[in-house]
Amino acid sequence: MARTDEPPAASDDWWRTAVIYEVYPRSFADSTGNGIGDLRGIRERLPYIASLGVDGIWITPFQRSPQVDQGYDVSDYCDVDPLFGTLADVDDLLAEAHTLGLRVLVDIVPNHASVQHPLFKNAVAAGPGSPERAMFHFADGVGDRAPNNWTSVFGGPAWHRVWPDSATDRQWYLHLFSPAQPDWNWRNPAVADYFDGVLRFWFDRGVDGIRIDVAHGMFKAEGMPDAPDVPAVADGLRSNPLVTDQEPVHEVYRRWRRIADQYEPARLLVGEVNLEPDRAARYTRPDELHQAFAFAFARLDWNGDEWAAVGERLERARRTYKSAPSWALENHDLVRTASRFGGGERGARRAAAAVVALLGLPGAVYLYQGQELGLPEVDVPPSARVDPMWVSSGTGRDGARIPMPWTFSPDKVNGFTVNDGVTAWLPTPTGWGSWSVEREEADPHSNLTLVRAAIRCRESLLPTGRIPPDEPVSWHCEPNGLVTCEREGGMTVAIAMGDEPVPLPDGTVLFRTDGETDAVLRPDSTAWIWRRN
Structure with missing residues (x-):
């Protein structure tokens, strides 16, 4: 229930x-x-x-x-x-x-099911041209070859024979992932x-x-x-x-x-x-x-x-x-x-x-x-x-x-x-x-x-309207490796992605990962900066 x-x-x-x-x-x-x-x-x-x-x-x-x-x-x-x-x-x-x-x-x-899904098992049993097979992608091959040259995400061809040893049912089914995952036919x-x-x-x-x-x-x-x-x-x-x-x-x-x-x-x-x-x-x-x-x-x-x-x-x-x-x-x-x-x-x-x-x-x-x-x-x-x-x-x-x-x-x-x-x-x-x-x-x-502290800080800023969810942003990367994402509302996310310390952007530090208190951001660190007082 x-x-x-x-x-x-x-x-x-x-x-x-x-x-x-x-x-x-x-x-x-x-x-x-x-x-x-x-x-x-x-x-x-x-x-x-x-x-x-x-x-x-x-x-x-x-x-x-x-x-x-x-x-x-x-x-x-x-x-x-x-x-x-x-x-x-x-x-x-x-x-x-x-x-x-x-x-x-x-x-x-x-996108795909299991070969053990009842509808696929019904399709296999029903045979070519049946409404059951129309739920998936069954197709005739080209001679002894697959219907097309598509490959699987997991490697190898994206097609498998339904009954490899059958002389009458020569169809293949499509699986863009493993052979155990037949693709649904969404055009049905x-x-x-x-x-x-x-x-x-x-x-x-x-x-x-x-x-x-x-x-x-x-x-x-x-x-x-x-x-x-x-x-x-x-x-x-x-x-x-x-x-x-x-x-x-x-x-x-x-x-x-x-x-x-x-x-x-x-x-x-x-x-x-x-x-x-x-x-x-x-x-x-x-x-x-x-x-x-x-x-x-x-x-x-x-x-x-x-x-x-x-x-x-x-x-x-x-x-x-x-x-x-x-x-x-x-x-x-x-x-x-x-x-x-x-x-x-x-x-x-x-x-x-x-x-x-x-x-x-x-x-x-x-x-x-x-x-x-x-x-x-x-x-x-x-x-x-x-x-x-x-x-x-x-x-x-x-x-x-x-x-x-x-x-x-x-x-x-x-x-x-x-x-x-x-x-x-x-x-x-x-x-x-x-x-x-x-x-x-x-x-x-x-x-x-x-991470807990960062989530708490984020949550404390949301009710104030200081970090609106859909505000425009602009991204920049300086020659010294400082990456910034400037949010229109006034906050900047600064990331030191180079090998040397970089000056922090102007403003009030709201959060930082390097544990420091000065105006320099250490390599491999992030800081949130508030640009408006």
Whole structure:
């Protein structure tokens, strides 16, 4: 039975300034002792998340799935995989989160399903030309070859034979990810009707919004012709314009927006739109998605010229389409910033400066679990890797998905599971507990302490109107490596991205990461400056 617990009271545009904490269920907290995180583990740790000062959580897929791609291969969109719990656990989590003032977003995967989804199994059984097969992309090959030259994100061809040994059923099915993840055919109106029901199921249950996986995908070019250029290695969907960013997808989001707006309060729609800024911003026009992640920014290294250039491109796109910005530098698919920005002590300082910089920008910020601790990327032994991308292409995302360290202890799980004797689903390296919540909460100079303080400072400024969510900004990078994002309302975010100390911009220091009190900003540090008295 769905609960009706109301989310925290606030205006419908709460998301414009929200800080959202991404939870990867497998790796967050294990309440059963089997080495895999679960929904009850998340619920038990909600007080910690609330203590960060964030406004909500985004939980990656926990729906029923064979777990070939760690839940992004969904076999039942309206149920919970027993690995993570039950629908009753979802209800309990929602109720507890709302009590703590946290909103909850869940992941929906509309581009592809699992080969175990009943509708795909029906399609396989029904045969060529059937209405069941029209729900997915089934096509005849060209002789013994696939219908076209498209490649999978995970490497290799994007097509598989339905029945390789059949002399009568020679069709192939499309999978832009693993062969276990067939793509839905969104040109079939029945698919849109099906997903309307999925959205309403979760909205009726009380979730506050959804994050949409591969939101720029779904529709494929009419006729599905050969791609003009086929990359030698997998590079996501960026190399093939025929499989993403097709115009009909915008009507889907207009339709979903109408559904989301029927609820009180209105539900939030957040898209994973991995496109260049001028294309991605089109998805957040006033009648479509509320937010789309700024992927051009999320992929950046520690380079001042690139930060300023990408920031300006995002700002131009935002002004053109009047979209709301949302910022992130880490998620479950990206290399951790402490490693991406150089590794070691300097990489850690840069990662801390980067997250504080994001918190000073206008709009919403998404933090990935462990980012508040400064967790580095882990070099997972090949024998322990489980990411299907690793299996097919030799690159993988396991290093950013290592279980959360909660305690500083000599065991191999550091408080992640209630069973210290179990091996976690991904191994934690020696010394992982040195980044634990327990240890960092006891350290006034830790990354966790810094992030909490920055969120508190941000929240103290919001009610004063000193940092409006949608105000224009301008980005600059000086020859000395000082990057500035000047907000029209009077605040400047300054980041020292060079190798030498730099003079702080004029004004009152509101927050800084280098722990100093003078007018000089140390390398790999961030400061928020108020220019108006």
